[in-house]
Amino acid sequence: NECARLKLHKADVTALTFNRDGTRLVAGTADAWVSLWDVTTRTLLKEAEFDSGAPILHLCFSRNDTRIGIGSSNGLARVWNAATLKNTCSLDPRRGGVNTMAFLPNGKLVVAVAQFGACIYELEAGEVLGFLDETDGLAAVSPDGKFLAAVRADPNIDTAIRVFDL
Secondary structure (H helix, E strand, O other), X not given: OOOOOOOOOOOOEEEEEEOOOOOEXXXXXXXXXXXXXXXXXXEEEEEEEOOOOOOEEEEEEOOOOOEEEEEEOOOOEEEEEOOOOOXXXXXXXXXXXXXXXXXXXXXXXXXXXXXXXXXXXXXXXOEEEEEEOOOOOOEEEOOOOOEEEEXXXXXXXXXXXXXXXX
C-alpha cells in the first residue's frame, strides 16, 4: 500500500536512495536538483541545486549517513554534507557520466565510477588516489571495502566482471 506521496518541484526524478535506517530519502532530478526528505514525517528537509546543471545519475549515503555522494551525467561528482546539502568535496573524473558512487567503510575514501573509468578519492584532501580504465560505469564495492567489482562491456571482447583490490 502507498503510504506517502512526496512532491518534487518540477523535473523528472532520475536517482533515489535511502539512508541506512530508512528514515531519510534523497532524490535527484533531471534539472540537477537534490531533495532530502524525512520519510517518517513525510517532510522535505532541504533542497539544493547541483552545480553541474546536468541530470543527477546516482546518489548514495556514506555508511554513517553523514555524507551524500552525487554523480551527474556530465561527469562531475560531489560529496555533500547530508544535513546541510553543502558541498564538502568536488570530484572531477571527467570520464563520462558518473553512474555509480560508493563510500568505503572507513569513510575516508569514495569511488566514482563513470562511463569510461573509475576514480578513487581520498575525501579529506580531495585527492585522486588512482584511476581504473577497465570499467563502463557499473560497479560495486564489497561491504568490507576490500574489492571493487566493475563491468567492462566491449563489443570486441566478451563482457566481463573485473574485480580489483582496493
